[in-house]
Amino acid sequence: MKFAHIADVHLGFEQYRLPYRADEFAEAFRRAIEIAVEKKVDFILIAGDLFHSSRPSPETLKQAMEMLSLPKEKGIPVFGIEGNHDRTQRRVSAYHLLEKLGLLYLIGLREEKVESEHQTSEKTERGWLVKGVFEKGNKSVEIHGMKYMSAAWLEKNPPKEIFRPEGDSILMLHQGVRELVEEMMGKLPExxxxxxxxxxxxxxxGYLYYALGHIHRAFLTSYDIGKLAYPGSLQRWDFGDYELRYRWDGNTFKPTAGNPKGFYIVEDWEPRFIELKVRPFIDINIKADEETAKRELKRLSTKIPEEAFVRLDIRWEKPYDVSKLTELIKARYVYVRTRFERKLTGRTPTGEVPKPEEYFIPVELKAINLTGEKAIESIEEVVELFLGEGWDEKLPKKSEEPERKEDAPAKKEGSPGKEKGPKTQGKEQREKKERKDSEKKVIKRPSKGSNLLDWLGGGR
Ligand SMILES: [Mn+2]
Structure with missing residues (x-):
């Protein structure tokens, strides 16, 4: 028995608002399907997030239909579950459409009973549990699973009560598992x-294979008598999901390799990772003055492939023109992130050296950190910021240090350092509003050099 385990395909994802990235996500899926078919797998599992959205465009649906026709022509069944990105609260998702076309068998709890060449249903108190079935010679495998569910739902409906292995079985879920996420990203706060x-x-x-999705990094371990695997996303998800990271140690860049992208082919329950060649993401971190940064980036630039996406993460004490730096890097896409790391020399009325959080209200801090970034996205964000709310906000009193978002571990989808796009603005503003009500006491700003423009002028 041989099968492919793919997850987090994200068809239709125009990453960084670049339409060609959606084509590249589709291309990676096409390659994965082609390889699976070439290697003559018996069936294919798609463990959620085949689509980036629960309402894929007609073009995206067409891509999925074309690519899933390939295994269909060869008589290779594809079993799928919906992920958090592409599930729907409605009765019919894009997966039902693919199922109707005979391109995919949807697994999970459903309102109606489904019986087909590769599906069987069991009545449970939560509805019909539709399972996948594959038979070959005298061997048979059952595929159990369901779409992404919230933590609250899972608490009321423990998977152990829903699923019981029968013979050789696979469990397919699209969820994050705490211990595994921590093994990948470090300990998480409660x-x-x-x-x-x-x-x-x-x-x-009791399952022989746990075919998981949701975490975008490839990960393989054992659980009970089986193997447990996350294939990760087929394409790089963000700059936290880098191919290579160059970290500045004060003198030189220290390279670290990231994780490969691809999927698993499992033969006789033994998974083997199949790496896909995808667009390289390179994350460069530097803390240096303009001259050093220029010299070192010029040296590094010879190692950057032209097709790469690069994030340049600059920590500086005094801002300088980043366009001089981005010119040095010949890459397809360069995203610049700048952050102030400078000791304040001013004094608060009580005579202490203040922290920036005490000096500036959150919206000002955000504007300071974004200014100097030349990426279009950031400029839009700054404009939105200046037009938006938050400017009448008061500084927190000293004891209530505001939460520092940068220190929070990676957001969902296993991605340290995910950029905040303008889309998150609404939420942040709401959060700020809520915070505003709880902060009544105000400290006085130091009289000198305390406004935004003074700060940006630097070098007091
Ligand atoms: Mn995903």
């Missing part, structure tokens, strides 16, 4: 609940 919905022990035992 408050950080949106990275996982399950604990490892919540997974029912």
């Amino acid at each position: 408050s950080q609940r949106d990275y996982y919905e399950l604990r490892l022990g919540d997974l029912p035992k």
Whole structure:
């Protein structure tokens, strides 16, 4: 028995608002399907987030239909579950459409019973549990699973009560598992609940393979008598999902390799990772003055492939024109992020050296950090920021240090350092509004050099 395990395809994702990135996500899926077919797998699993959106465009649907026709022509069944990106609260999702066309068998809890060449249904108190079935010679495999569910739902409906392995079985889920997320990204604070919905022990035992999706980094381990795997996204998700990271140690760049992208082919329950060649993402971190940054980036630029996407993360004490730096890097896309890292020399009325958080209200801090970035997206964000709310906000009193978002671990989807796009503005503003009400006490700003323009002028 041989099968492919693919997840987090994200068809239709125009990453960084670049339409050609959606084509590249589609291309990676096409390659994965072609390889699976070439290697003559018996069936293919898609563990959620085939689509980037629950309402894919006609063009995206057409891509999915074309690519899934390939295994269909060869008589290779494809089993799928919906992920958090492409599930719907309505009765019919894009997956139902693909199923109707005979391109995919949807697994999970459903209102109606489904019986087909590769599906069977069991009545449960939560509805019909539709399972996948594959038979070959005298061997048969059952594929259990369901779409992405919230932590709250899973608490009321433990997977152990829903799923029981029967013979050789696979469990397919699109969820984050706390222990595994922590193994990949480091220990998470108790408050950080949106990275996982399950604990490892919540997974029912006795399955030979746990085909997971949701975490965008490839990861393989064992669980009970089986193997547990996340293939990760087929394309790089963001600059936290880098191919290579160059970190400045004060003197030189230290390179670190990231994780490969691809999927698994599992033969006799033994998974083998199939790497796909995808667009390289390179993350460069530097903290240096303009002259050093220019010299070192020029030296580094010879190592950057032209097709790469590059993030240049600059920490500076005094701003300078970043366009001089981006010119040095010949890459397809360069995203610049700048951050102030400078000791303040001013004094608060009490005579202490203040922290920036005490000096500036959150919206000002944000504007300071964004100014100097030349990427279109950031400029839009700055404009939105200046037009938006938050400017009448008061400084927090000293004891209530505001939460520093930069220090929070990666957002969902396993991605340290995910950029905040303008789309998150609404939410942030709401949060600020809520915070505003709770902050009544105000400290006085130091009289000199305390406004935004003074700060941007630097070098007091
Ligand atoms: Mn995903």
